[in-house]
Amino acid sequence: MMKSVLAAMIAALLLGLSLTAHAAEKPSVALGEKLFKDPKLGGATGAKSCASCHPDSAGIEFSYKKPNLPQIINMCIARGLNGTPLPEDSVEMQSLILYHQSFK
Numbered sequence: 158m159m160k161s162v163l164a165a166m167i168a169a170l171l172l173g174l175s176l177t178a179h180a181a182e183k184p185s186v187a188l189g190e191k192l193f194k195d196p197k198l199g200g201a202t203g204a205k206s207c208a209s210c211h212p213d214s215a216g217i218e219f220s221y222k223k224p225n226l227p228q229i230i231n232m233c234i235a236r237g238l239n240g241t242p243l244p245e246d247s248v249e250m251q252s253l254i255l256y257h258q259s260f261k
């Protein structure tokens with residue numbers, strides 16, 4: 158009896174923790190902008206970030222209109238940064254998309 162109460166409490170605690178961790182990882186424009194300026198995006202090890210080639214969002218002002226935006230971003234991660242493309246449903250990719258959409 159006590160054991161199952163304890164187990165339920167631990168389960169509730171773990172659920173609470175995982176919900177909190179998830180909330181901290183919500184996609185946002187701010188995170189997108191941070192990643193855009195981060196040379197380590199996609200595990201890259203060079204000195205360049207997205208912002209090096211697109212300073213002040215040069216050339217990407219209207220990219221939010223492109224239906225294949227995630228693929229373009231991944232192309233630039235791979236070719237521009239020598240990094241590893243991001244899963245499309247990742248918080249990082251969703252944040253980068255939000256950042257591009259913030260120029261609307």
Ligand code: HEC
Pocket residue numbers: 193198205206207208209210211216217219220223229230233234236237238253
């Ligand atoms: C080494 C330089 C370089 C880096 C680094 C780079 N890009 Fe690009 N990017 C380009 C070039 C070149 C093009 C194609 C020509 C153009 O449209 O300006 C392009 C095109 C794009 C486009 C499509 C523009 C359009 O609407 O036609 C997007 C969006 C974009 N880049 C996003 C990014 C993101 C996000 C990053 C960081 C992951 C990044 N780029 C890193 C050079 C770079």
